Amino acid sequence: MKKKINNWDIVIVKFNQGVDEKVKQQAVEDILALKNKIPEIKKISAGVNFTDRSKGYDHGWVVELEKKEGLGVYNEHPEHLAYVTKYRPLFADLIAVDYES
Template structure:
Protein backbone atom coordinates (compact mmCIF):
# COMPACT_ATOMS: atom_id res chain seq x y z
CA UNK A 1 0.00 0.00 0.00
CA UNK A 2 1.42 3.35 -1.01
CA UNK A 3 2.05 5.98 1.62
CA UNK A 4 -0.51 8.73 1.65
CA UNK A 5 -1.37 11.61 3.91
CA UNK A 6 -4.70 12.20 5.55
CA UNK A 7 -7.74 10.02 5.75
CA UNK A 8 -8.08 6.91 3.61
CA UNK A 9 -11.25 5.41 2.16
CA UNK A 10 -11.41 1.61 2.05
CA UNK A 11 -14.14 0.43 -0.33
CA UNK A 12 -15.10 -3.25 -0.44
CA UNK A 13 -17.53 -4.60 -3.07
CA UNK A 14 -19.00 -8.07 -2.58
CA UNK A 15 -21.01 -10.60 -4.55
CA UNK A 16 -22.36 -13.45 -2.46
CA UNK A 17 -22.29 -16.99 -3.79
CA UNK A 18 -25.46 -18.51 -5.20
CA UNK A 19 -27.43 -20.13 -2.39
CA UNK A 20 -26.31 -17.82 0.41
CA UNK A 21 -29.56 -16.91 2.20
CA UNK A 22 -30.67 -13.43 3.26
CA UNK A 23 -30.22 -14.56 6.87
CA UNK A 24 -26.60 -15.56 6.16
CA UNK A 25 -26.01 -12.19 4.48
CA UNK A 26 -27.46 -10.40 7.52
CA UNK A 27 -25.17 -12.42 9.79
CA UNK A 28 -22.15 -11.41 7.70
CA UNK A 29 -23.09 -7.74 8.00
CA UNK A 30 -23.80 -7.96 11.74
CA UNK A 31 -20.42 -9.62 12.32
CA UNK A 32 -18.71 -6.95 10.24
CA UNK A 33 -20.36 -4.24 12.32
CA UNK A 34 -19.38 -6.03 15.54
CA UNK A 35 -15.64 -5.79 14.83
CA UNK A 36 -15.71 -2.04 14.09
CA UNK A 37 -14.98 -0.99 17.73
CA UNK A 38 -11.64 -2.85 17.60
CA UNK A 39 -10.14 -0.23 15.26
CA UNK A 40 -9.55 3.19 16.84
CA UNK A 41 -8.44 4.74 13.54
CA UNK A 42 -11.71 3.72 11.84
CA UNK A 43 -13.71 6.94 11.61
CA UNK A 44 -16.79 5.74 9.70
CA UNK A 45 -18.34 2.45 8.63
CA UNK A 46 -21.22 2.43 6.16
CA UNK A 47 -22.69 -0.27 4.00
CA UNK A 48 -25.50 -0.67 1.51
CA UNK A 49 -26.90 -2.80 -1.25
CA UNK A 50 -26.16 -1.98 -4.87
CA UNK A 51 -29.09 -0.27 -6.62
CA UNK A 52 -28.34 -1.19 -10.27
CA UNK A 53 -29.47 2.20 -11.59
CA UNK A 54 -26.83 2.22 -14.38
CA UNK A 55 -26.46 -1.58 -14.57
CA UNK A 56 -22.66 -1.45 -14.31
CA UNK A 57 -22.50 -3.45 -11.05
CA UNK A 58 -20.80 -6.52 -12.62
CA UNK A 59 -22.70 -8.71 -10.16
CA UNK A 60 -21.57 -6.94 -7.00
CA UNK A 61 -24.48 -6.65 -4.59
CA UNK A 62 -23.05 -5.10 -1.42
CA UNK A 63 -20.82 -2.10 -0.79
CA UNK A 64 -18.85 -1.52 2.42
CA UNK A 65 -17.40 1.98 2.84
CA UNK A 66 -14.86 2.51 5.61
CA UNK A 67 -12.94 5.69 6.39
CA UNK A 68 -9.67 5.50 8.30
CA UNK A 69 -7.55 8.28 9.78
CA UNK A 70 -4.47 7.17 7.85
CA UNK A 71 -2.79 4.56 5.66
CA UNK A 72 -1.30 3.11 8.83
CA UNK A 73 -4.82 2.67 10.21
CA UNK A 74 -5.82 0.63 7.16
CA UNK A 75 -2.68 -1.50 7.52
CA UNK A 76 -3.47 -2.15 11.19
CA UNK A 77 -7.05 -3.07 10.27
CA UNK A 78 -5.98 -5.51 7.55
CA UNK A 79 -3.58 -7.40 9.82
CA UNK A 80 -5.61 -7.21 13.06
CA UNK A 81 -6.67 -10.65 14.42
CA UNK A 82 -10.35 -9.60 14.59
CA UNK A 83 -10.31 -8.66 10.90
CA UNK A 84 -8.39 -11.79 9.92
CA UNK A 85 -10.90 -14.00 11.76
CA UNK A 86 -13.81 -12.15 10.17
CA UNK A 87 -12.28 -12.52 6.69
CA UNK A 88 -11.94 -16.28 7.25
CA UNK A 89 -15.69 -16.38 8.01
CA UNK A 90 -16.84 -13.93 5.31
CA UNK A 91 -14.72 -14.54 2.20
CA UNK A 92 -15.78 -18.18 1.63
CA UNK A 93 -19.36 -16.93 1.25
CA UNK A 94 -18.42 -14.64 -1.64
CA UNK A 95 -18.35 -15.40 -5.35
CA UNK A 96 -16.10 -12.41 -5.89
CA UNK A 97 -14.97 -9.22 -4.23
CA UNK A 98 -12.81 -6.20 -4.82
CA UNK A 99 -11.24 -3.81 -2.33
CA UNK A 100 -9.71 -0.44 -3.08
CA UNK A 101 -8.09 2.19 -0.91
CA UNK A 102 -7.70 5.84 -1.80
CA UNK A 103 -7.04 9.23 -0.27
CA UNK A 104 -9.91 11.61 -1.04
CA UNK A 105 -8.84 14.81 -2.80
Protein backbone atom coordinates in the same frame (compact mmCIF):
# COMPACT_ATOMS: atom_id res chain seq x y z
CA MET B 1 -3.80 25.61 7.20
CA LYS B 2 -3.00 21.97 6.53
CA LYS B 3 -5.62 20.13 4.46
CA LYS B 4 -7.14 17.13 6.20
CA ILE B 5 -6.57 13.90 4.32
CA ASN B 6 -9.18 11.17 4.43
CA ASN B 7 -8.17 7.53 3.98
CA TRP B 8 -10.69 5.13 2.50
CA ASP B 9 -11.00 1.36 2.06
CA ILE B 10 -13.85 0.42 -0.27
CA VAL B 11 -14.88 -3.20 -0.75
CA ILE B 12 -17.57 -4.66 -2.98
CA VAL B 13 -18.44 -8.33 -2.91
CA LYS B 14 -20.38 -10.84 -4.94
CA PHE B 15 -21.74 -13.64 -2.76
CA ASN B 16 -21.75 -17.21 -4.03
CA GLN B 17 -25.08 -18.37 -5.42
CA GLY B 18 -27.21 -19.98 -2.76
CA VAL B 19 -25.91 -18.01 0.22
CA ASP B 20 -28.90 -17.35 2.46
CA GLU B 21 -30.09 -13.74 2.78
CA LYS B 22 -29.85 -13.97 6.57
CA VAL B 23 -26.16 -14.86 6.26
CA LYS B 24 -25.62 -11.90 3.95
CA GLN B 25 -27.35 -9.60 6.43
CA GLN B 26 -25.18 -10.98 9.24
CA ALA B 27 -22.09 -10.28 7.13
CA VAL B 28 -23.18 -6.63 6.89
CA GLU B 29 -23.88 -6.42 10.63
CA ASP B 30 -20.53 -8.03 11.43
CA ILE B 31 -18.54 -5.65 9.23
CA LEU B 32 -20.31 -2.69 10.84
CA ALA B 33 -19.48 -4.07 14.29
CA LEU B 34 -15.76 -3.74 13.53
CA LYS B 35 -16.09 0.02 14.16
CA ASN B 36 -16.29 -0.68 17.89
CA LYS B 37 -13.49 -3.25 17.83
CA ILE B 38 -10.74 -1.67 15.70
CA PRO B 39 -9.59 1.78 16.88
CA GLU B 40 -8.15 2.74 13.47
CA ILE B 41 -11.67 2.81 11.98
CA LYS B 42 -13.06 6.33 12.03
CA LYS B 43 -16.35 5.53 10.23
CA ILE B 44 -17.86 2.57 8.45
CA SER B 45 -20.94 2.06 6.32
CA ALA B 46 -22.21 -1.04 4.55
CA GLY B 47 -25.21 -2.12 2.58
CA VAL B 48 -26.90 -3.94 -0.26
CA ASN B 49 -26.71 -2.81 -3.87
CA PHE B 50 -30.05 -1.53 -5.17
CA THR B 51 -29.36 -1.01 -8.88
CA ASP B 52 -28.74 -3.19 -11.92
CA ARG B 53 -25.34 -1.54 -12.64
CA SER B 54 -23.24 -3.69 -10.29
CA LYS B 55 -22.34 -6.60 -12.59
CA GLY B 56 -23.53 -9.03 -9.94
CA TYR B 57 -21.74 -7.46 -6.99
CA ASP B 58 -24.42 -7.28 -4.36
CA HIS B 59 -22.93 -5.82 -1.16
CA GLY B 60 -20.37 -3.19 -0.33
CA TRP B 61 -18.78 -1.25 2.48
CA VAL B 62 -16.71 1.86 2.96
CA VAL B 63 -14.26 2.20 5.84
CA GLU B 64 -12.76 5.57 6.72
CA LEU B 65 -9.46 5.21 8.53
CA GLU B 66 -7.76 7.68 10.85
CA LYS B 67 -4.55 7.59 8.80
CA LYS B 68 -3.05 5.80 5.83
CA GLU B 69 -0.93 3.54 8.04
CA GLY B 70 -4.12 2.36 9.72
CA LEU B 71 -4.96 0.21 6.71
CA GLY B 72 -2.27 -2.32 7.57
CA VAL B 73 -3.32 -2.36 11.21
CA TYR B 74 -6.96 -2.83 10.18
CA ASN B 75 -6.15 -5.60 7.69
CA GLU B 76 -4.09 -7.54 10.26
CA HIS B 77 -6.33 -6.91 13.27
CA PRO B 78 -7.60 -10.19 14.80
CA GLU B 79 -11.24 -9.07 14.53
CA HIS B 80 -10.84 -8.29 10.82
CA LEU B 81 -9.03 -11.56 10.22
CA ALA B 82 -11.86 -13.42 11.98
CA TYR B 83 -14.34 -11.70 9.66
CA VAL B 84 -12.29 -12.67 6.60
CA THR B 85 -12.00 -16.28 7.79
CA LYS B 86 -15.76 -16.51 8.34
CA TYR B 87 -17.04 -14.76 5.23
CA ARG B 88 -14.39 -14.86 2.47
CA PRO B 89 -15.33 -18.44 1.49
CA LEU B 90 -18.87 -17.18 0.82
CA PHE B 91 -17.71 -14.57 -1.72
CA ALA B 92 -17.58 -15.51 -5.38
CA ASP B 93 -15.51 -12.36 -5.94
CA LEU B 94 -14.32 -9.25 -4.16
CA ILE B 95 -12.86 -5.93 -5.26
CA ALA B 96 -11.07 -3.58 -2.87
CA VAL B 97 -9.88 -0.04 -3.53
CA ASP B 98 -7.88 2.02 -1.05
CA TYR B 99 -7.26 5.73 -1.56
CA GLU B 100 -6.66 9.11 0.03
CA SER B 101 -8.71 12.20 -0.68
